[in-house]
Amino acid sequence: MNVSYKKLWKLLIDRDLKKKDLEQMANVSHYTINKLTHGDNVTTDVLGRICKALDVVMDDIMEFIDE
Numbered sequence: 001m002n003v004s005y006k007k008l009w010k011l012l013i014d015r016d017l018k019k020k021d022l023e024q025m026a027n028v029s030h031y032t033i034n035k036l037t038h039g040d041n042v043t044t045d046v047l048g049r050i051c052k053a054l055d056v057v058m059d060d061i062m063e064f065i066d067e
Contacts (some may be wrong), residue, residue: 026053
């Protein structure tokens with residue numbers, strides 16, 4: 001089972017934010033954003049910080065997909 005972060009990228013577009021903005025808002029590294037971009041695993045701590053920064057829940061930024 002894989003994870004898709006397409007919802008996160010759409011949310012950033014809708015809010016007129018860039019990945020660099022998210023890095024600063026959620027206090028995460030460029031490396032971590034790169035991992036998200038490629039659909040790699042990140043910790044729940046990172047996902048929690050992103051959710052808090054954007055005032056959303058996990059379902060708003062990610063989904064599990066079967067491939």
